[in-house]
Amino acid sequence: MKTKSPSKTRIVVVGAAGRMGQAIIRSFRNVNGVELVGAVEMTVHKDLGKDVGVLAGVEKTGIILSNDLKTVLSNADVLIDFTFHTAVPINVMLASQMGRAMVIGTTGLDAAESDAVKKGAEKVPIVWAPNMSLGVNLLFAMVKKAAAALGTDYKVEVDETHHVNKKDSPSGTALRLGEKVAEGLGWDFKACMIHDADGAFRKHPEGKIVVRSHREGEVVGDHTVSFGNEAERIEFTHRAWSRESFALGAVRAARWVVSRKPALYDMQDVLGL
Numbered sequence: 439m440k441t442k443s444p445s446k447t448r449i450v451v452v453g454a455a456g457r458m459g460q461a462i463i464r465s466f467r468n469v470n471g472v473e474l475v476g477a478v479e480m481t482v483h484k485d486l487g488k489d490v491g492v493l494a495g496v497e498k499t500g501i502i503l504s505n506d507l508k509t510v511l512s513n514a515d516v517l518i519d520f521t522f523h524t525a526v527p528i529n530v531m532l533a534s535q536m537g538r539a540m541v542i543g544t545t546g547l548d549a550a551e552s553d554a555v556k557k558g559a560e561k562v563p564i565v566w567a568p569n570m571s572l573g574v575n576l577l578f579a580m581v582k583k584a585a586a587a588l589g590t591d592y593k594v595e596v597d598e599t600h601h602v603n604k605k606d607s608p609s610g611t612a613l614r615l616g617e618k619v620a621e622g623l624g625w626d627f628k629a630c631m632i633h634d635a636d637g638a639f640r641k642h643p644e645g646k647i648v649v650r651s652h653r654e655g656e657v658v659g660d661h662t663v664s665f666g667n668e669a670e671r672i673e674f675t676h677r678a679w680s681r682e683s684f685a686l687g688a689v690r691a692a693r694w695v696v697s698r699k700p701a702l703y704d705m706q707d708v709l710g711l
C-alpha cells in the first residue's frame with residue numbers, strides 16, 4: 439500500500455535580499471522537507487518583483503520578492519527573520535496574531551524588542567539564537583560536557599581567529615564557549631576569564647580560562663577550545679567557511695519549530711541537546 443509522503447514545511451524568509459536572506463534561499467536546495475513559499479523585503483526595496491533565486495545567484499524559484507508579509511504568510515507555516523532589530527517586534531506581532539511559528543536570527547535587539555519576542559513566544563513557538571550554526575551549537579554542548587568530565591586539573595584555552603575587519607574582540611562565540619566551559623566547571627566566567635587580545639600574554643594562572651584572539655586575512659571564523667595538562671591535550675575545533683552554516687541552521691530550525699508548543703527555544707533545543 440502506498441503511504442502519503444509527509445507534507446513539506448512552508449517557509450517565508452523576511453530580509454530575503456540581504457546577505458543572510460540570500461544564503462537561506464540558496465540553502466533550501468540542501469535541506470529536505472522544506473519549501474520556500476514567500477520572500478519579503480522592505481516596502482521600498484529596489485528588487486521587489488524579481489525572482490529571489492536569481493537574486494541569490496541560483497536558479498529561478500518562481501518566488502517573487504514581495505513587500506506584503508501578511509498575504510505571503512497566510513500561505514505558510516513559519517517565518518524566518520534575518521532583518522534589522524527594529525523590524526523584529528512588528529514581524530513577531532504579525533506572526534503571533536496569525537498563529538505562525540518563527541525563527542529569529544536577527545541580532546542587536548534592545549530590552550523592549552527582546553520583550554516583544556518573549557511575549558510573542560507565549561502565543562507561537564519561536565526559535566531565537568544569535569548563532570544558528572549547527573556546528574557551533576554542538577560545540578557549546580560538547581565543551582561544557584568535556585569541562586564537567588575533565589574537571590579543574592586541566593588548563594582551558596579558547597582560541598579564536600577572525601578576519602582583520604572584525605570589530606568586536608573576543609568574538610561573541612568565543613565568549614559563549616568560555617561561559618559553557620565555566621558552567622561545566624562550576625566557575626563564574628566573568629571572574630575567571632583572561633583575554634589575550636594580541637598573543638602577548640603567555641602565562642596561564644591557576645583557576646583561569648584564557649581567551650586568545652587573532653585577526654588574520656579573511657578568516658570567516660575559527661574557534662578551538664583546548665584542555666591541557668602535563669600529559670595530554672584535547673582540542674575541539676570549529677571552522678566556519680561561509681554564512682551558509684548559519685543559513686542551514688535556520689532552515690533546520692524552521693522545520694523543527696512548526697510542531698512545537700508555544701515557547702521560546704534556542705538552537706540547543708533544535709539539536710536535542
Ligand code: NAD
Pocket residue numbers: 452453454455456457458459478479480481483520521522523525542543544545546567568569570571681684
Ligand atoms: P543585511 O543588511 O545584509 O540584510 C538585512 C535585510 O533585511 C536587508 O536586505 C534589509 O533590506 C532587510 N530588512 C530590514 N528591515 C526590514 C523590514 N522591516 N522588513 C523586511 N526586510 C527588512 O544583513 P545580514 O548580514 O543578512 O544580517 C541580518 C541580521 O542577521 C543581522 O542582525 C545580523 O547580525 C544577523 N545574523 C545572525 C546570524 C545568526 O546565526 N543568528 C548570522 C549572521 C547574521
